[in-house]
Amino acid sequence: MVCWVGYGLAADNKRWRDRSMNAVMTGYRQRWMLQMLERENRMLDINILGNLLNGAAFFASTAILAVGGLFALLGATDKAIEILSDLPLAVETPRSVWEMKVLLLIAILVFAFFKFAWAFRLFNNCSVLIGAAPAATSDDPEGKVVAERAARINALASRHFNQGLRAYYFTMSGLAWFVHPAFFMVAATWVIFVLYRRDFRSRSLRIVRDPL
Secondary structure, three states: OHHHHHHHHHHHOHHHHOOOHHHHHHHHHHHHHHHHHOOOOOHHHHHHHHHHHHHHHHHHHHHHHHHHHHHHHHOOHHHHHHHHOOOOOOOOOOHHHHHHHHHHHHHHHHHHHHHHHHHHHHHHHHHHHHHHOOOOOOOOHHHHHHHHHHHHHHHHHHHHHHHHHHHHHHHHHHHHHHOOHHHHHHHHHHHHHHHHHHHHOOHHHHHHHOOO
């Protein structure tokens, strides 16, 4: 929980947030919406937004399925403990501790579901703003205001989507706890390293950040 919440607070802090992949892509979102104003036919923009909506819907539905599977696992606790006890390096786990591990994963996935569902709704709101944007140039004051609002809603949706993905990463590290606590600590540390690299040190970030 310290790794997950701590990394989220640090990555979303203004001091670090402005150097992240999400911050750079926010600039491209603003540019996208200004370009959208000058297109008479905006089906291209709706199609792009549809891809973002599909991604949020996919992960939200996947989170619900995973939560259902974990609740089913709670009903087969004894059998699951018996199977895991045969694994190499696996430690003996009391029933109460096993249930706590499962409930932790459920809590993380429920959090992820709410993030993805909210991102889905925000992307929907962005599509409404695109429809409401007047036919104008990027220099038109009224059109520029609507485009700026659409870009901000789009960026906010992306931020919640990223927070949901971040929860998914830590869910994967939580699976290692079922085998051994040491594996859990190593996995959580590894997840932080992966997230940091992809948010602030990835090759893709260098590509989109370099001047054209």
